[in-house]
Amino acid sequence: MARRVSVQTRIGFTVLAWAVALLLFSPILWTLLTAFKTEAEAIATPPTFFPQNFTLENFEAVQDRSDYIKHAWNSIVVSVGSTLLGLIIAIPAAWSMAFAPSKRTKDILMWMLSTKMMPAVGVLIPIYLIFRDLRLLDTVHGLTLIMTLINLPIIVWMLYTYFKEIPVDILEAARMDGAELWNEIVHVLVPMAVPGIASTLLLNVILAWNEAFWTITLTSGRAGTLTAFISSFSSPQGLFLAKLSAASLLAIAPILLLGWFSQKQLVRGLTFGAVK
Amino acid sequence: MATKQTRALARTMMAPAVIVLFIWMIVPLVMTLWFSFQNYSLINPMMTGFAGWANYVYVIGDPSFTQALVNTLILVGGVLIITIVGGTFLALLLDQPIWGQGILRILVISPFFVMPPVAALIWKNGFMHPGYGMLGHLWKFFGLQPVDWFNQYPLFSVIVIVAWQWLPFATLILLTALQSLSEEQREAAEMDGANAANRFRYIILPHMARAITIVVLIQTIFLLGIFAEIRVTTGGGPGYASTNIAFLVFRTGILSNDIGAGSAGGVVAVIIANIVAIFLMRAVGKNLDA
Amino acid sequence: MGSITLEHVNKSFGEVQVIPDISLDIKDGEFVVFVGPSGCGKSTLLRLIAGLEDTTSGIIKLDGQDVTDAAPAKRGLAMVFQSYALYPHMSVRDNIAFPLKMAKLPPEVIAQKVDYAARTLNLASYLDRRPRALSGGQRQRVAIGRAIVREPKAFLFDEPLSNLDAALRVNMRLEITELHQQLKTTMIYVTHDQVEAMTMADRIVVLNAGNVEQFGSPLDLYKKPANRFVAGFIGSPKMNFVDGPEAAKHNAHSIGVRPEHFKLSTTEGAWKGTVGVAEQLGSDTFLHVQTDGLGLMTIRTDGDQTFKHGDVVYLTPDATRIYKFDAAGKAI
Numbered sequence A: 001m002a003r004r005v006s007v008q009t010r011i012g013f014t015v016l017a018w019a020v021a022l023l024l025f026s027p028i029l030w031t032l033l034t035a036f037k038t039e040a041e042a043i044a045t046p047p048t049f050f051p052q053n054f055t056l057e058n059f060e061a062v063q064d065r066s067d068y069i070k071h072a073w074n075s076i077v078v079s080v081g082s083t084l085l086g087l088i089i090a091i092p093a094a095w096s097m098a099f100a101p102s103k104r105t106k107d108i109l110m111w112m113l114s115t116k117m118m119p120a121v122g123v124l125i126p127i128y129l130i131f132r133d134l135r136l137l138d139t140v141h142g143l144t145l146i147m148t149l150i151n152l153p154i155i156v157w158m159l160y161t162y163f164k165e166i167p168v169d170i171l172e173a174a175r176m177d178g179a180e181l182w183n184e185i186v187h188v189l190v191p192m193a194v195p196g197i198a199s200t201l202l203l204n205v206i207l208a209w210n211e212a213f214w215t216i217t218l219t220s221g222r223a224g225t226l227t228a229f230i231s232s233f234s235s236p237q238g239l240f241l242a243k244l245s246a247a248s249l250l251a252i253a254p255i256l257l258l259g260w261f262s263q264k265q266l267v268r269g270l271t272f273g274a275v276k
Numbered sequence B: 001m002a003t004k005q006t007r008a009l010a011r012t013m014m015a016p017a018v019i020v021l022f023i024w025m026i027v028p029l030v031m032t033l034w035f036s037f038q039n040y041s042l043i044n045p046m047m048t049g050f051a052g053w054a055n056y057v058y059v060i061g062d063p064s065f066t067q068a069l070v071n072t073l074i075l076v077g078g079v080l081i082i083t084i085v086g087g088t089f090l091a092l093l094l095d096q097p098i099w100g101q102g103i104l105r106i107l108v109i110s111p112f113f114v115m116p117p118v119a120a121l122i123w124k125n126g127f128m129h130p131g132y133g134m135l136g137h138l139w140k141f142f143g144l145q146p147v148d149w150f151n152q153y154p155l156f157s158v159i160v161i162v163a164w165q166w167l168p169f170a171t172l173i174l175l176t177a178l179q180s181l182s183e184e185q186r187e188a189a190e191m192d193g194a195n196a197a198n199r200f201r202y203i204i205l206p207h208m209a210r211a212i213t214i215v216v217l218i219q220t221i222f223l224l225g226i227f228a229e230i231r232v233t234t235g236g237g238p239g240y241a242s243t244n245i246a247f248l249v250f251r252t253g254i255l256s257n258d259i260g261a262g263s264a265g266g267v268v269a270v271i272i273a274n275i276v277a278i279f280l281m282r283a284v285g286k287n288l289d290a
Numbered sequence C: 001m002g003s004i005t006l007e008h009v010n011k012s013f014g015e016v017q018v019i020p021d022i023s024l025d026i027k028d029g030e031f032v033v034f035v036g037p038s039g040c041g042k043s044t045l046l047r048l049i050a051g052l053e054d055t056t057s058g059i060i061k062l063d064g065q066d067v068t069d070a071a072p073a074k075r076g077l078a079m080v081f082q083s084y085a086l087y088p089h090m091s092v093r094d095n096i097a098f099p100l101k102m103a104k105l106p107p108e109v110i111a112q113k114v115d116y117a118a119r120t121l122n123l124a125s126y127l128d129r130r131p132r133a134l135s136g137g138q139r140q141r142v143a144i145g146r147a148i149v150r151e152p153k154a155f156l157f158d159e160p161l162s163n164l165d166a167a168l169r170v171n172m173r174l175e176i177t178e179l180h181q182q183l184k185t186t187m188i189y190v191t192h193d194q195v196e197a198m199t200m201a202d203r204i205v206v207l208n209a210g211n212v213e214q215f216g217s218p219l220d221l222y223k224k225p226a227n228r229f230v231a232g233f234i235g236s237p238k239m240n241f242v243d244g245p246e247a248a249k250h251n252a253h254s255i256g257v258r259p260e261h262f263k264l265s266t267t268e269g270a271w272k273g274t275v276g277v278a279e280q281l282g283s284d285t286f287l288h289v290q291t292d293g294l295g296l297m298t299i300r301t302d303g304d305q306t307f308k309h310g311d312v313v314y315l316t317p318d319a320t321r322i323y324k325f326d327a328a329g330k331a332i
Helices: A007-034 A057-066 A068-099 A105-116 A120-133 A140-163 A168-176 A181-192 A194-210 A214-218 A226-231 A241-261 A263-270 B004-036 B054-061 B063-094 B101-113 B116-127 B134-141 B154-179 B183-191 B196-224 B228-233 B245-255 B259-289 C042-050 C092-102 C107-120 C136-148 C166-183 C194-200 C218-223 C228-233
Strands: C004-013 C016-026 C031-035 C057-062 C077-080 C154-158 C186-191 C203-208 C211-216 C240-243 C254-257 C262-265 C271-280 C284-291 C295-302 C312-317 C323-325
Touching: A007 A241, A007 B063, A007 B101, A007 B116, A007 B154, A057 A068, A057 A241, A068 A105, A068 A140, A068 A181, A068 A194, A068 A226, A068 A241, A068 B004, A105 A140, A105 B004, A105 B259, A120 A140, A120 A214, A120 B004, A120 B245, A120 B259, A140 A194, A140 A214, A140 B004, A168 A181, A168 C077, A181 A194, A194 A241, A214 A226, A226 A241, A226 B116, A226 B228, A241 A263, A241 B101, A241 B116, A263 B101, A263 B154, B004 B259, B054 B063, B054 B259, B063 B101, B063 B154, B063 B196, B063 B245, B101 B154, B116 B134, B116 B154, B116 B228, B154 B196, B154 B228, B183 B196, B196 B259, B228 B245, B245 B259, C004 C042, C016 C042, C016 C211, C031 C042, C031 C194, C042 C077, C042 C154, C042 C186, C042 C203, C077 C136, C092 C107, C092 C136, C107 C136, C136 C166, C166 C186, C166 C194, C186 C194, C194 C218, C203 C218, C203 C228, C211 C218, C211 C228, C228 C254, C228 C323, C240 C295, C262 C295, C271 C295, C284 C312, C295 C312
Parallel strands: C031 C186, C031 C203, C077 C154, C154 C186
Antiparallel strands: C004 C016, C004 C057, C203 C211, C240 C254, C254 C323, C262 C312, C271 C284, C271 C312, C284 C295
């Protein structure tokens, strides 16, 4: 990109872009700064920008009040667990679709995509009742199962688009070299697709982490994830703005970091390979 | 191209994914359909039996349904307009030669990674609260009366929050599409005497048309199911002022324990989503051939 | 041992018949080249033998044993791909060792065989590199190394040299031929390049539209082409063909004369023509001559000839080396 522009133009665009970007980022910045303020300072008029009395007490209070660590652990188990489970089911399926396609492969892919479009409320009630009867309500494994199912189409699709880029020659070479299917997948396909599998893993962990329909409707105290944990802050109780910020920061920080690393994959994953 | 053996293996390998998804799709859907024709309330176990269309009549006939449907359309439409227009603007801006592009991208994309309840709470308490929210302070700074956003403009407030979350998604995808436009094509247009406005109108916009379509369709799928933002901020109120179809089903089925009516609402939601889905599948399907 | 027999092999992809009916008998230790224009089915035929595609009908035998339905892994054949198909995530050593690992040989045996193959192919100093750090020729050698370590019944080469530059191609051609002389294992080699076919093969299978046009030794094909297609395909530059009354003089529907089988004169001869382009290669000169009434002809003459555009020349075909064909294109 060697577009020639004058320095003035460049400065102009830079200032404008930074202004807009900071505006968009301001809610997150506000959360970051308020988390380290005292409750009194958080609601002070006029508001302060940087914390005047830098404090970590909000984080302690959040942990004491609603056990952040337990919820975070649930979030980790559900998001990572469902993604890994999804990968185990999806890798063989994506292998089939990418390397031994049949006339129906495209239809199956589209059908998988269509399950993703079913609105959750359409099936909320039966799932709720089934979970109640199977005693899966408010359990981590129940939630993991649901999360696996809702993200499975995306996992299959992402892997499929990555696998498509691997030359089939190499898999055939492995077959000629005497590799059975298991060896072909474990020793050749998976190592070659590591970047794609990692991106898939990352994006799906993010999606599962932020999923806020099933996590809220199917859990309460025991298996609550961070989305449920945060929702419990929705009813204000006295001075709580700083604590809310601390809790929010704790809930979004890990995924924000992961998200920054996975921008490119995000586009590909969420558009089902339609935009690369 | 593969051998019969490979193809047979392929079917086996695909089976688990296909089977679990099939069950996941069909079982609850059939149950929802079944319940929607039943008298079924968790509060009143005496109410049983075939209900005919009664649940549908009850749900659709209720003024809350009409309002929820209108709210859903306004919510989806409003967010789409803000994110597409804003996203196109931001994508064009970020594509300019500017300093700190990498950091800017990170700042702009960040809201997308904020989980919905957090986004809702930050906006509700940190920005839109009339007492100590940032917008309140800003209004006061200009000598105005702070607005009680969630009481006065509940649906609009929800739209703002959701648009904030989805603007990065639209921006990122439109930016990706924009950057795939070859520099040569742009330069050729410049050589042909097209000014900036013409280049946007005749070169850039047609090139991004497909990406815009995809953004519209994918966002619509997600936006139809907006839930957490409403649950955390307004609870659907005041009254039904900010209740969409998804939240209405939750209210009827889970909060009021009317399984039959809730299911009927669910079926309606599925039908609406399917109409959108057909269009999305066409767009994505076309790309599969390419 | 590695004799390969094809009996009435047919392959169709849906409605499209790629190979209508082929029967071939390849002897143990033979170097057989499948040659033909692109789309003639030569690669498909190789993949059928490899087991990467299955036959629609017909039987494939390895050492007399029916392997038509055996998986590629079970056939004991090795294949070298056009793209080399090296495993990019493995070192050269692991690439070569892979088939042995799959055969579950003990590590010390694997190490020994890999070392031996590496020394044979001059790869010893690259063993710890990744394929991406190698040149095209080295990658090709790794692919061959991976094929030879498992001591297969036969080697299958699918256009292995087409991604290399011209000079390297000549080198590798020699190396593969030498390898064959050393190992004496059956090799089947697919190429569209008739020079490779002529220089490397014991016997050549000329394929056209899925049919075997001729199966014979390189000189057989050159001297006694079975039909007009083989005559035109084998030999470079291509044979010149003449139809009509001039051919009727020889009691044939058409006749063919190779560029090297002309007598050239500036004063008299059978056919008169004008020089169009003269390609001077030093050792040879190829003249493209526009003849009066017989079309464009290519003449091969020695490098000292200095013809220019527009010179008038007379061509006289060597009467003993005129190929005659009937209306169906078959040699008479």
